[in-house]
Amino acid sequence: MTAFSLNPQQIAWRTELRALAAERLRPLAEKGEPGRVNRPLVAALGELGLLDRLFGAGDGPAGGGALGLCLLRESLAHGCTEAETALALQGLGAHPVAEYGSAAQRDRWLTPAREGRAVAAFALSEPGAGSDAAALALRASPDGASSWRLTGEKCWISNAPEADFYTVFARTTQDAGARGVTAFLVPADRAGLSGTPLDMLSPHPIGALAFDGVRVTADDLLGEPDRGFRVAMTTLNRFRPSVGAFAVGMADAALDAALAHTAGRDAFGGKLSDLQAVSHQIAEMATRTEAARLMVYAAAAAYDRGEPDVARRAAMAKLLATETAQFVVDAAVQLHGACALRRGHLLEHLYREVRAPRIYEGASEVQRGIIAKDLYAGGGAGAATSE
Structure with missing residues (x-):
């Protein structure tokens, strides 16, 4: 297999996942409350064995590597963005425990997280420290x-x-x-820890946390003291290419909706798709989506092979895929017209979902900085090409 093609088993698995997302997970998502953790949905992800794949388990057609994670996130996003988001957030919050946690920590927290019985969270950003994660002010x-x-x-x-x-x-x-940053595993019921939900544009749960002298001990360490930034970056590098996969899944869903709408909508004595301006826009949307997908797969395959330029490839993949998804979803809304703006329409939902990935896990501007820094450091423009 190359970074630019999927074998028949992987294609079949992607199709199976799309159907699973639409038929099994979408009904659970629809019963959830926007901005709140959907525990039945998280539990279903665990029961279906999908959370296990976040941590390298499973011997399915795509395996448990970065490429398998990308296929998983892309496929779930196509049919149910809430399921994709719930899965990814479990991965972010629990991956440091899987990678750096003690046996006791993994037994107490990782096992229930993989089974969907415990909800995990990755607490890095602060009111004054977003893109510059090294500027953290939370004191230990x-x-x-x-x-x-x-x-x-x-x-x-x-x-x-x-x-x-x-x-x-x-x-x-x-x-x-x-x-000078250290990573800790902090149970939600620890004395002095409180939180409030935030009302955000995207429908997934986001909040603020306040630490008032919360006591942590050596038993709560993830990794070594003053080495927590490595824990954070290892986790983000693991998931960054798959953020692009999430974006590709949304773009693909928007493209499918636009194809169906323009092919079936009567306009000006024919179908909307008969208009050259419309068909050319569809062609542009499809081309950009495919280009983003291929770059995501290439970055994931490079990660799995342990190649040295993974950080740049991951940054390129996230940058291109998230910016492309924004373009494709916006274009699909335009092609649908007013109906896409109605609350509850697929594209109205995607329009709110698609904006955040250009910011979280490193904004587009941060990704451009990573790419440029690597190029100027001697990577060379051709060093990121694949086989």
């Missing part, structure tokens, strides 16, 4: 030989304040930039 002040007190705030945290546990990044050494 020493409280004895091997314990700390967390004081400060987190903001824009997905699944907050309803998660059962949080991967929290706090500053243990002042004025040390990225080198």
Whole structure:
């Protein structure tokens, strides 16, 4: 297999996942409340074995690597964005536990997270630290030989304040930039931890957290003290290519809707698709979507092969795919006209969903910075090409 093609088994699995999302997961999503954690949906993802694939389990047609994750996220996003988001948020919150947690932490929290019985969250961003994650201000002040007190705030945290546990990044050494950050596993019921939901454009749960002297000990560490930034970046690099897959899934859903609408809508004595301006727009949407898909697959395959330029490939994939999805969804809304603006329409839903991925897990501007820095460091424009 190359980075630019899928084998028949992978294609069949993608088709199966799309049907599963539409038939099994979409009804659960529709029963949920926007802006709240949908626990029945998370439980279904666990029961179906889909959460296991976030952590390398499973021997299905796509395996458990980055490419398999991309196929999973793309396929779920096509049929049910809420299911895709619930799956991805579990991955972000629990991956540090899988990668850096102790045996006791994995047994207590990772097992129920994989089964959909416990909701995880990744608590990195703060009111004054978004794209510049090294500027974290949440303080972890020493409280004895091997314990700390967390004081400060987190903001824009997905699944907050309803998660059962949080991967929290706090500053243990002042004025040390990225080198002074430590990762902790903090249960939601820890004394001094509180949270409030935020009313956001996108319909998935996002909130703020307040830490009022929350006590954590060496048993709560994820990795080593002052090495938490590595935990954060390892997690983000793992999931960044698949953010592009989420975007491709949304773009594909919008494209399918636009194809069906323009082929069936009567206009000016024929079908809307008979108009050259319309058919050319459809062609542009399809071409951009396919280009984004191929770049996402290439980045994921490079990650699975352990190639050295994964950070740049992942940045390129996220940048192109999320910007493309914004274009495709917007174009589909335009082709549908007023009906796409009605609350509850698929495209109205996608229009609200598609904006956030251009910001979270590194805004488009951050991705351009990563790409340019690598190029100027000697990577060369041709170094990112595949086989």
